[in-house]
Amino acid sequence: MKYAIVFRWMKNTKYSFVPLIASLEETKYIEEVDLLSIRKIKDLLKFDGKYQELIIAFSFMTFDLEKVLQDLKAIDELGLKTPYSIIAGGPHVSGDPESGKILGFDSIFIGDGEATIRQYCDDLLSGKRKRIYDGTIDPVDLNDYPPFATKRKxxxxxxxxxxxxxxxxxxxxxxxxxxxxxxxxxxxxxxxxxxxxxxxxxxxxxxxxxxxxxxxxxxxxxxxxxxxxxxxxxxxxxxxxxxxxxxxxxxxxxxxxxxxxxxxxxxxxxxxxxxxxxxxxxxxxxxxxxxxxxxxxxxxxxxxxxxxxxxxxxxxxxxxxxxxxxxxxxxxxxxxxxxxxxxxxxxxxxxxxxxxxxxxxxxxxxxxxxxxxxxxxxxxxxxxxxxxxxxxxxxxxxxxxxxxxxxxx
Missing domain, CATH: 3.80.30.20 (tm_1862 like domain)
Known part of the structure; x- marks a missing residue:
């Protein structure tokens, strides 16, 4: 069975998630990792039992924290049968990775995400995922990545x-x-x-x-x-x-x-x-x-x-x-x-x-x-x-x- 990265879509996340989807959609990872999205936590149930693992992805700003806390609680209460992990990037955890650990995210992405999301997929498929993926160590060249996802108009x-x-x-x-x-x-x-x-x-x-x-x-x-x-x-x-x-x-x-x-x-x-x-x-x-x-x-x-x-x-x-x-x-x-x-x-x-x-x-x-x-x-x-x-x-x-x-x- 394949893996699935499920992007938790919120009002403030579109500009963060689209470059990540664009970074992945033309790569080899698509053969083994589906890219999905949800607008409500309960929509995760549509994918339950259909994948080897669900990777639920958040990207958020500090002022979204209240909603994220509610979502994390809702995920825990869903009772998913499929194994899942929860990852996060965006301004809040980039600026405060320790907060990401306190919130319980399994992997935390700091700074640029286009390269580190690919590294994460490598690690996912090889079974050696890390807690921290730091995109500030080697900042990306914007020209190495598409600005938006062409397979999703x-x-x-x-x-x-x-x-x-x-x-x-x-x-x-x-x-x-x-x-x-x-x-x-x-x-x-x-x-x-x-x-x-x-x-x-x-x-x-x-x-x-x-x-x-x-x-x-x-x-x-x-x-x-x-x-x-x-x-x-x-x-x-x-x-x-x-x-x-x-x-x-x-x-x-x-x-x-x-x-x-x-x-x-x-x-x-x-x-x-x-x-x-x-x-x-x-x-x-x-x-x-x-x-x-x-x-x-x-x-x-x-x-x-x-x-x-x-x-x-x-x-x-x-x-x-x-x-x-x-x-x-x-x-x-x-x-x-x-x-x-x-x-x-x-x-x-x-x-x-x-x-x-x-x-x-x-x-x-x-x-x-x-x-x-x-x-x-x-x-x-x-x-x-x-x-x-x-x-x-x-x-x-x-x-x-x-x-x-x-x-x-």
Missing amino acids: KLMIPIEITRGCPFGCYYCAVSYLFGRKPRYREIEQILEYSRWAVKHGKVISRFISPNAFGFQSPNGIKPNIEALEKLLVGLKEIGIQECYFGTFPSEVRPESVTPEVLKLVRKYCDNKSLVIGVQSGSEKMLKKMGRRHSLESAEQAINLTREFGLTPMVDFIFGLPGELEEDRKATIAWMEKIRTKYGAIIHAHTFMPLVGSPWANLDPEPLDKGMLKILGQLSQKKELFGYWAKQQQLGEKIKHWREQGFITS
């Missing part, structure tokens, strides 16, 4: 064009899990898979990158205009009808917003907006969180964005560790300035301590009633959007899970 996702980030902001784990030297997908491969997408009816392109305008840049900051134009022109030539660059699921750094790159966006892309990460209107907090840009450079980027006919959608984080009332007042004043002067739309977040980041063990600063009232009023007027209220609750839950011992880093 429903699993086409935005192409990840950059992995890693040179900035190392203290609230974020990306630089610490995937490295400070950006790794880029080659333009030829992006076009190859985009061509396949067009052939199968997907004519809209979006991309995954921590700083889209830094694509193929030697330092990840200064735009490589030649490379960007080659990519954007190529996408149009192969039949992409709509291209969105510098919008969700990507964003751009203020330092990377230049007239030259905005000309390309206006000429070749269908953006009506640009997502710019600023995070605070307090110079003190920008320095404290390691942003490495100033409010002046951020305003220049926002001004340029508006001059080129795009709406600036600007990210801010509230409740940052060490944030004082004076910092919040400065941020509110600066938000008001860019809203009235440049028509910016505010994308608000509340700080959540994420494992793997330097601020993983710091608690959010509580938002006072005055701040909550301001954010609520801006939301009602549709001048501000985002899951800041839900993130405030999740930040408290993360603190609680840490106190319970489910989070160790």
